[in-house]
Amino acid sequence: MPFALYALAAGAFGIGVTEFVIMGLLLDVSTDLDVSISAAGQLISGYALGVVIGAPLLTIATGRWPRKTVLLSLMAIFTLGNLACALAPDYWTLMGARVLTAFAHGTFFGVGSVVATGLVAPNKKASAIALMFTGLTIANILGVPFGTWLGQAFGWRATFWAVTLVGIAAFAIILLVVPRSRTEPEKSNLRADLAVLGRTPVLLGFATTVLGYAGVFAVFTYIAPLLTEITGFEEAAVSPILLVFGGGLIAGNIAGGKFADRRLLPSVLGSLVVLALVLGTMTFALHSQVMAVIYVGLLGAAAFATVAPLQMWVLEKAQGAGQSLASSFNIAAFNLGNAAGAWLGGVVIAHGPGLGAVTWVAALLPLSALAVAAFALRLDRDPALATPEIAPS
Numbered sequence: 001m002p003f004a005l006y007a008l009a010a011g012a013f014g015i016g017v018t019e020f021v022i023m024g025l026l027l028d029v030s031t032d033l034d035v036s037i038s039a040a041g042q043l044i045s046g047y048a049l050g051v052v053i054g055a056p057l058l059t060i061a062t063g064r065w066p067r068k069t070v071l072l073s074l075m076a077i078f079t080l081g082n083l084a085c086a087l088a089p090d091y092w093t094l095m096g097a098r099v100l101t102a103f104a105h106g107t108f109f110g111v112g113s114v115v116a117t118g119l120v121a122p123n124k125k126a127s128a129i130a131l132m133f134t135g136l137t138i139a140n141i142l143g144v145p146f147g148t149w150l151g152q153a154f155g156w157r158a159t160f161w162a163v164t165l166v167g168i169a170a171f172a173i174i175l176l177v178v179p180r181s182r183t184e185p186e187k188s189n190l191r192a193d194l195a196v197l198g199r200t201p202v203l204l205g206f207a208t209t210v211l212g213y214a215g216v217f218a219v220f221t222y223i224a225p226l227l228t229e230i231t232g233f234e235e236a237a238v239s240p241i242l243l244v245f246g247g248g249l250i251a252g253n254i255a256g257g258k259f260a261d262r263r264l265l266p267s268v269l270g271s272l273v274v275l276a277l278v279l280g281t282m283t284f285a286l287h288s289q290v291m292a293v294i295y296v297g298l299l300g301a302a303a304f305a306t307v308a309p310l311q312m313w314v315l316e317k318a319q320g321a322g323q324s325l326a327s328s329f330n331i332a333a334f335n336l337g338n339a340a341g342a343w344l345g346g347v348v349i350a351h352g353p354g355l356g357a358v359t360w361v362a363a364l365l366p367l368s369a370l371a372v373a374a375f376a377l378r379l380d381r382d383p384a385l386a387t388p389e390i391a392p393s
Contacts, residue, residue, distance in 0.1 A: 002119045003177050004119055004177050004178045005116055005119060005120075005128055005131045005132060006131075006173075006177075007170070007173040007174045007176075007177045007178050008071075008115065008131075008132040008135070008178070009131060009133075009135035009138075010166075010169065010170040010174075011071070011074075011075055011078075011108060011112070011170040011174060012108075012112070012132055012133060012134075012135030012136045012139070013135035013138055013139045013143060013170075014078065014135075014163055014167050015078060015104070015109075015136070015139075016135060016136040016137075016138075016139025016140060016143060016144075017139045017143035017144060017163050017166065018047075018078070018081075018101055018160075019047060019105065020139065020140060020144045021143070021144045021147035021148060021151070021159055021163075022043050022044060022047070022098075023044065023144075024144065024145075024147070024148030025147075025148060025151045025152070025156040025159065026040040026041055026043075027040075028151055028152060028155070028156040029043070029094070029156050032155070032156065033090060033094065035091045039091065042095070043094065043098050045339070046099050046102075047099065047101070047105075048102070048338060048339050049099065049102070050098065050099035050100070050102025050103055051102045051105045051331070051332060051335040052335055053103075054102055054103030054104070054105065054106055054107065055105070055106025055107055055110060055328040055331055055332040056106075056325065056329055056332065057103070058103055058106075058107040058328075059110060059111065059324055059325045059328040059329075060325065062107070062111075063324065063325065067111055067114065067115050067324070068115075068174070068180045070107070071108065071115065071174050072171060072175060074104040074107055074108045074111075075104070075108070075167055075170050075171040075174060076171065077100065077101070077103060077104040078101055078104040078105075078108070078170075079164055079167030079168055079171060080100075081097050081100040081101030081104065082101055082160050082163045082164040084096075084100065084101075085097040085098060085157075085160040086157045086160035087157075105331070105335075106328050106331040107328050107331075109132075109133075109327075109328075109331040110324060110325075110326075110327035110328025110330070110331045111327065111328065112132055113132065113311050113315065113327045113331075114323055114327055115178070116129050116131070117129065117315065119179075123261055125261065125315075126256075126258075126259075126264065126309065126312040127254075127257040127258055127260075127261050127308070128257075129257060129307075129311050130253050130254055130257025130258075130260075130307070130308040133253055133307055134250065134253055134254070137246065137249040137250045137253050137304060140246045141243060141246030141247070145239070145243075147159045147162065147163070150162060194325070196318045196326050197325065197326060197329060199317065199318070201317040201376055201380070202314060202317045202318050202326055204376040204379070205310070205313055205314040205317050205326075205330065205376065206329060206330060206333045207369075207372045208268070208310060208313075208369045208372045208373045209310045209314070209330055209333040209337060209369075210333045210334075210336050210337040210369075211337065211365050211366065211368045211369035211372060212272055212275065212306050212310065212365065212366045212369035213333075213338060213341065214337040214338075214340040214341035214344065214362075214365045215275060215276070215279055215341060215363065215364075215365035215366045215369075216275070216299070216303040216337075216338075216341060216362075217337065217338040217339075217340075217341030217345070218341035218342070218345040218358060218361065218362035218365065219279060219282070219299065219341075219345065219358055219359055220245075220299070220303070220341075221341065221342040221345050221346075223238070223245075223296070224238050226286060226355065226358065226359075227286075229355060230286045230287070230356055231286050231287070231289055232289065233289065233292075241293055241296055242296070244293055244296050244297040244300070245297060245299065245300040246300060247300065248296070248297040248299065248301035248302075248303075248304075249300040249301070249304045250304075251300075251301050252303060252304040252305035253304040253305070253308065256271055256304060256305035256306060256308045256309055257308040259271075259309070260309040260312050264309060264312055264313060264316065265313075265377065267309040268306075268310060268313050268373055269370060269373055269374070271302070271306040271309055271310075272306060272366045272367075272369050272370045272373065273366075273370060274302050275303065275305075275306060275366040276363045276366040276370070277363075278295065278298045278299055278302040279299070279359050279362045279363035280359070281295075282298075282299065282359040283356070283359040283360045286356075286359070306366075307334075310330070311327065311330055311331075314326055314327065314329075314330040315327055341362070341365065344361070344362075344365075345358050345362065
């Protein structure tokens, strides 16, 4: 794999830390800024909203730029956003800085996926995407725990200062090692780019991503109460168990990329089936501490085994004009799935059938994604079923 892919992974690492580290610092932020914990929790929702809104807007705004220039600009936004977080004097300034930082998230992974596939041979494209996303998995295993410790030991602002330095380093690495000549976008116009999003196969790809990943976060959002209230672990055991989840993320990410390189469609369908099986049978595994730990690792593996295949599938459906825009929209779809899954899990817990049912209800979501993907496959065989595409001017 070209060294430039590791530069993209470095950027992904910094973005991953910024997105998730706030979860471990909510109490520190709420105390320092004199807001409730629930208000501090909205910093997570604000970031997710920034990803969903920022991905299409920035991708459209930078659509005619050289892709290396886009990546460098995004890392500059990311770095300045984290610097603003570190200096934020009040809650609303911090919220605005979080949203600004999130704007870079979706476009970086969307454009980065296109750049990554252009750096390797055709039979290694999905693995290239997976390698870039490895930065995100390592952020969960190493960056987030270290950032949480740093923030708790030296104040939450110290974490954002550290991530600002990561952003500067990632900017420098991308500047030095990502080639410019192979990252130029194809000539297109905005209407042609937007027309890609109206293609039925692309829309079905987005829907598959949202439904598949909603199942992951319907469970992962509530993993702590599941492990403590159902399995019977002490709260202190949750963090070490989550390291197993992180190990699963890395294994699943690599496996998903390799399988997708060999046979893309079976990888998409197979990864969704495996995810549904893991979520469904986890309902029973949670009643055994040993099996619960194993299944936390399996959940991580099954979750990220879907990422490279789903991202590559959308890129395949959006060949030509608008590929970067479709790729960024799919990153937004992952985040929309995160939010929808967390909401659905909360509804199941608050309004029934209760915490113990979260896992099997979550399993219905990747099964729904599987049905959508099967319908997309049917369209491939009979294109007449699809909505006519808009012809670009």
